[in-house]
Amino acid sequence: MNAFxxxxxxxxxxxxxxxRALLMSIxxxxxxxxxxxxxxxxxxxxxxxxxxxxTDLDRSELSGRVVAALRGEATFDVTEVGEADALAQVxxxxxxxxxxxxxxxxxxxxxAMFGGTKPELVVHYDPSQAMALQVVRGLMAQHVMxxxxxxxxxxxxxxxxxxxDRTLQSTSLPDQRRLELTQMFDSxxxxxxxxMPASAAPKAAAFTLPYVTREEPxxxxxxxxxxxxxxxxxxxxxxxxxxMGVDLGVGLLLMRRMGLWKRLRAAPLSRGKLLGSRIASCAxxxxxxxxxxxxxxxAAFGVRIDGSVPGFIAVLVAFALLTGSFGLxxxxxxxTPEATRGLAILATxxxxxxxxxxxxxxIFPEWLQKLSxxxxxxxxxxxxxxxxxxxxxxxDALLPVAVMLGFAxxxxxxxxxxxxxxx
Amino acid sequence: xxxxxxxxxxxxxxxxxxxxALTVRSGEVLGLLGPNGAGKSTTIGILSGLTTADAGTVRVxxxxxxxxxxxxxxxxxxxxQDLALFxxxxxxxxxxxxxxxxxxxxxxxxxxxxxVLDIVGLADRARDKPxxxxxxxxxxxxxxxxxxxxxxxxxxxxxTAGVDPQSRNAIFDNLEALKxxxxxxxxxxxxxxxxxxxxxxxxxxxxGHVVASGTLTELYAALPAAQTxxxxxxxxxxxxxxxxxxxxxxxxxxxxxxxxxxxxxxxxGCGVLQALxxxxxxxxxxxxxxxxxxxxxxxxxxxxxxx
Numbered sequence: 001m002n003a004f005x006x007x008x009x010x011x012x013x014x015x016x017x018x019x020r021a022l023l024m025s026i027x028x029x030x031x032x033x034x035x036x037x038x039x040x041x042x043x044x045x046x047x048x049x050x051x052x053x054x055t056d057l058d059r060s061e062l063s064g065r066v067v068a069a070l071r072g073e074a075t076f077d078v079t080e081v082g083e084a085d086a087l088a089q090v091x092x093x094x095x096x097x098x099x100x101x102x103x104x105x106x107x108x109x110x111x112a113m114f115g116g117t118k119p120e121l122v123v124h125y126d127p128s129q130a131m132a133l134q135v136v137r138g139l140m141a142q143h144v145m146x147x148x149x150x151x152x153x154x155x156x157x158x159x160x161x162x163x164x165d166r167t168l169q170s171t172s173l174p175d176q177r178r179l180e181l182t183q184m185f186d187s188x189x190x191x192x193x194x195x196m197p198a199s200a201a202p203k204a205a206a207f208t209l210p211y212v213t214r215e216e217p218x219x220x221x222x223x224x225x226x227x228x229x230x231x232x233x234x235x236x237x238x239x240x241x242x243x244m245g246v247d248l249g250v251g252l253l254l255m256r257r258m259g260l261w262k263r264l265r266a267a268p269l270s271r272g273k274l275l276g277s278r279i280a281s282c283a284x285x286x287x288x289x290x291x292x293x294x295x296x297x298x299a300a301f302g303v304r305i306d307g308s309v310p311g312f313i314a315v316l317v318a319f320a321l322l323t324g325s326f327g328l329x330x331x332x333x334x335x336t337p338e339a340t341r342g343l344a345i346l347a348t349x350x351x352x353x354x355x356x357x358x359x360x361x362x363i364f365p366e367w368l369q370k371l372s373x374x375x376x377x378x379x380x381x382x383x384x385x386x387x388x389x390x391x392x393x394x395x396d397a398l399l400p401v402a403v404m405l406g407f408a409x410x411x412x413x414x415x416x417x418x419x420x421x422x423x
Numbered sequence: 424x425x426x427x428x429x430x431x432x433x434x435x436x437x438x439x440x441x442x443x444a445l446t447v448r449s450g451e452v453l454g455l456l457g458p459n460g461a462g463k464s465t466t467i468g469i470l471s472g473l474t475t476a477d478a479g480t481v482r483v484x485x486x487x488x489x490x491x492x493x494x495x496x497x498x499x500x501x502x503x504q505d506l507a508l509f510x511x512x513x514x515x516x517x518x519x520x521x522x523x524x525x526x527x528x529x530x531x532x533x534x535x536x537x538x539v540l541d542i543v544g545l546a547d548r549a550r551d552k553p554x555x556x557x558x559x560x561x562x563x564x565x566x567x568x569x570x571x572x573x574x575x576x577x578x579x580x581x582x583t584a585g586v587d588p589q590s591r592n593a594i595f596d597n598l599e600a601l602k603x604x605x606x607x608x609x610x611x612x613x614x615x616x617x618x619x620x621x622x623x624x625x626x627x628x629x630x631g632h633v634v635a636s637g638t639l640t641e642l643y644a645a646l647p648a649a650q651t652x653x654x655x656x657x658x659x660x661x662x663x664x665x666x667x668x669x670x671x672x673x674x675x676x677x678x679x680x681x682x683x684x685x686x687x688x689x690x691x692g693c694g695v696l697q698a699l700x701x702x703x704x705x706x707x708x709x710x711x712x713x714x715x716x717x718x719x720x721x722x723x724x725x726x727x728x729x730x
Contacts, residue, residue, distance in 0.1 A: 006523030014511055259505025263568070266471050266501040267524035268493035422474060
């Protein structure tokens with residue numbers, strides 16, 4: 001037992017005396033997780049503004065009100081510039097989109113609601129911000145619809161009287177249809193003039209969304225609020241702890257190259273002690289690193305273990321053992337430290353990417369989500385998510401823990417099988 | 424103390440060690456001499472239990488590697504050719520780590536660690552890291568790490584590789600002190616001077632085979648002549664003329680240098696000089712030397728030790 005403890009102690013002393021390795025294992029995940037966490041944003045944080053330009057070529061009262069409505073939209077940061085200037089700024093990436101309200105918009109918009117010619121609003125967008133286009137399109141539709149319908153339903157609306165006149169003069173409409181439309185326009189004018197007090201006149205009735213939404217985050221505990229840092233710290237913690245495992249695996253290859261491994265083998269130590277101590281030390285370092293990273297996440301970014309604390313610890317321990325066995329497997333199948341390091345880092349990055357450490361796995365295509373179930377990091381990230389912001393109970397940690405321990409057993413068996421004892 | 428019989432080890436079709444046998448007793452240094460690639464390190468690997476032999480047995484004080492590998496390894500101290508040190512641990516921590524691998528009690532471990540540091544002359548550098556040491560000091564620390572568990576046999580695989588003459592002498596002093604304490608030492612080297620200085624008995628190994636073994640006196644007796652005479656000459660003389668001089672066992676010519684194997688310098692040297700004078704050659708320089716291990720190796724294998 002003395003020998004086992006001495007070997008583990010040696011690994012711990014060597015690792016924690018290496019400032020560069022420590023910085024890489026602790027500072028890097030904290031910084032990157034903080035970045036990713038802020039990028040994906042919290043539910044109560046303000047969304048970033050979308051820079052939009054509006055060019056009003058119509059200069060009508062209606063187009064002016066549309067521009068004003070867009071200006072009032074909190075999501076947009078609207079500037080009014082000429083069409084060419086707006087297009088140039090979009091091309092330069094300074095604006096997400098440029099909306100051009102065409103000449104004749106004010107005249108055509110109202111009748112377009114009843115099947116008339118539709119004016120064409122041109123939206124130039126930055127293809128690198130395609131997601132912003134969806135937002136611009138939706139909010140623009142909402143504001144144009146509200147503004148035009150409001151204008152249409154106003155008692156003194158020139159649009160309404162213009163529509164009435166054009167209906168009366170239309171020769172293409174059947175008499176009965178013309179009569180019905182004229183009566184509808186008169187009814188609207190009558191309702192607007194009698195039911196609205198003078199002070200409310202500008203706020204005439206308008207078409208609005210026929211529903212409101214109530215959005216509630218669905219987590220196990222109603223009081224639990226989603227914290228995007230929870231996921232990013234889980235993901236980055238997993239990534240950098242695995243990279244630490246790679247370092248320890250490559251370290252074993254370096255020990256072989258330097259003759260240290262041979263020297264250790266000359267002592268009366270079983271293979272179990274030699275390899276087991278390596279897994280144990282790697283797992284202990286992984287636990288310490290995770291503990292520090294999560295302590296920082298809790299202190300500075302409000303991450304909380306809203307689920308089971310024993311479950312959280314079980315997930316961490318299982319992942320730590322998985323990391324140790326992964327490092328050992330690297331040492332067993334690697335030949336030179338240099339080549340092994342490159343390949344192992346690539347394998348690690350693929351695993352953390354597929355495991356949802358960078359972006360949550362639910363945004364993956366379905367086939368990839370199924371495939372990622374065969375990647376151990378997916379279970380680590382899901383397990384940590386479950387025990388932190390999802391607030392799930394202990395039994396929800398059992399499956400991720402069992403799967404990770406299974407992977408650890410497979411990795412260890414492969415490592416023992418492939419390990420070259422005689423060199 | 425240590426006895427190895429019929430050791431064999433092949434890698435594919437290549438025999439790295441073939442039927443090697445050696446014995447080393449308490450208070451004795453056995454030199455394992457041979458050129459690079461001769462099979463010395465493989466032999467050390469088998470003796471230390473690192474390499475599994477295809478055949479043969481190794482025994483230390485009656486304990487065999489196959490019978491009780493742990494007890495066997497406790498009786499062996501290995502000084503590998505590479506510097507097997509953790510550069511970021513102090514000298515004392517390195518020694519204590521290697522001692523702990525032998526499950527030594529804590530108090531005894533500290534006592535032994537301090538003692539072996541003293542033996543190798545590094546007591547005042549106990550708290551320093553090997554990264555601050557010279558090559559010779561690292562070599563001495565390497566030896567101390569192998570001594571901490573107080574083994575009966577010390578296997579040293581080229582322990583002076585890459586060190587300066589002063590450090591080499593310090594290492595030799597350490598090894599002679601250990602020999603005086605009754606340790607059995609197996610010392611591999613391809614430097615004949617080291618083997619000549621340290622070894623009580625020498626095993627010469629080549630292509631995995633033992634080509635000769637014995638004390639220095641016994642090995643020199645195998646030489647065709649006791650001495651060599653080297654003469655730098657100006658002028659031409661047939662090598663056959665020199666070889667036919669009575670007392671000359673072997674004659675070689677390389678450029679202007681003539682090398683002759685003779686038994687008695689006083690008696691045979693005169694005949695050589697007379698023959699050179701008769702051939703009209705001028706002697707520019709003359710020197711003589713007794714036979715050495717290089718000559719033994721050359722005589723046995725037809726090749727230089729450092730080929």
